[in-house]
Amino acid sequence: MSLHKDPDWWRGAVIYQIYPRSFQDSNADGIGDLPGITARLDHIANLGADAIWISPFFTSPMKDFGYDVSDYCDVDPMFGTLADFDALVARAHELGLRVMIDLVLSHTSDQHPWFKESRANRTNPRADWYVWAEPKPDGTPPNNWLSVFGGSAWAWDGRRQQYYLHNFLTSQPDLNLHNEDVQAALLDVARFWLERGVDGFRLDTINFYFADKYLRDNPSLPPELRNDSIAPSVNPYNHQLHLFSKNQPENLEFLRKFRAVLNPYGAAAVGEVGDAQRGLEIMAEYTSGGDKVQMCYPFEMLQPKRLTAAGLEETFARMAAAAPDAWPCWSYSNHDTVRHLTRWNLTDEAACTYATMLACLRGSICLYQGEELGLPEAEVAFEDLQDPYGIEFWPEFKGRDGARTPMIWQTDNGQGGFTTASKSWLPVTAPHLVRSVAAQAGDPGSMLAHYRRSLAFRRAHAALRTGAMEQIGATGSAAHFIRRGDEVLFCAFNLGDGEQTIRLPEGKWQTVGTELGSQPVTGTNVTLGAWQICLARQV
Known part of the structure; x- marks a missing residue:
């Protein structure tokens, strides 16, 4: 069916995040795919979600598992085809689920045709599409900016005899959104997917779109103010106040342009605000006024320390002070954090209480696949790691793979019903198998049943949603x-x-x-x- 294009459908919505590599494998290669997602959409509809958010499935060399895009307008063959995506959207809409997809607009893969052209020389039509800079006289990088993934945020390119900016992996060069042609190209990407029927976007690293055009050094950050919500404590990224490498004022006008693209389609966007010091304030800035993105995804409930009553009070007070009309999208877990049952050391009883509280908060909410089953963080051995972030900082930081292991559909299957292959891309662990969908489906005392009741309660009371x-x-x-x-x-x-x-x-x-x-x-x-x-x- 065609969903009614209510421009406010996102307000108070429950959004279910799908990590496509790990949701359902349909072709026995050990990797989840789009047809697998389509086959399992009934589970999400029965849970009571309003929408799904699918992490990247675009063509990619997979150095950062899809967050390094080499073609914004096609599906990587490991996930299927554009026809598979169209079938997914059609089935989701039949079930009353809206579809949001993950757009990575701050950077591309170094295999993207735009970057290949840009790095060829200094005079080509896309020479200024990425952030290029001259070295200092001694050959060192142009400033002190650091990469989230460790080390300098600058990489030397021998062809252009310049450095290029990469806030993440070296193979993820940052786009130069000061260039109006870059902005236009990215807005065309959004239009491409809107025309295919998507209902909105999750915007990765939304506050990284612009870098300071003067490339000024970031100031240092005192130890007592360092926070590890973006990077682990072993990463020197936390030693700086990222005043110039992100959070630039020019972003506001680009977000207004993006919103203007969304409005005719009744589509919505939720931005990921990656900032340990000013996340709530940036979220308020980006979502207030009704002319930028509708929602932002702050990190206050993704912290290592358990959310307390006092912490909840302080969070909402800060948000109200920043902008009363700001609209957050709250979550406890996602593909980048340790699952909250483990991170906060919760019993099942405690997890149920937190789930109901989430369903009662003002804002929209995100649930991460497997959260409704009460999955703890999986233990992944070093030899099984896939995450470059975890490999870089092992063993002090074990990376993100423990939250990315396959969804568990059955208990009586070594791969949890995720795949019929002998091995999945990340291992299925025994503590997860006993918490499968099949094991909990008929049990009124299960975590799954509690999540269904909590979401049904939210849906039944408009005051909780809006x-x-x-x-x-x-x-x-x-x-x-x-x-x-x-x-x-x-x-x-x-x-x-x-x-x-x-x-x-x-x-x-x-x-x-x-x-x-x-x-x-x-x-x-x-x-x-x-x-x-x-x-x-x-x-």
């Missing part, structure tokens, strides 16, 4: 707030092991959400035991 969020507070380990829309809901979550007594807001309250374990409301207080919740409606 309403205001007020009176955000913390009482000991308990977080609590009001959601106000066509009804008024009080939501409280004990994020700890001790008992907490919370005073209810003024008014009369009636318990809702008993199917999620909501504790009864009596009198003016509610007492929550370890990891208990209270959901109540004002009457």
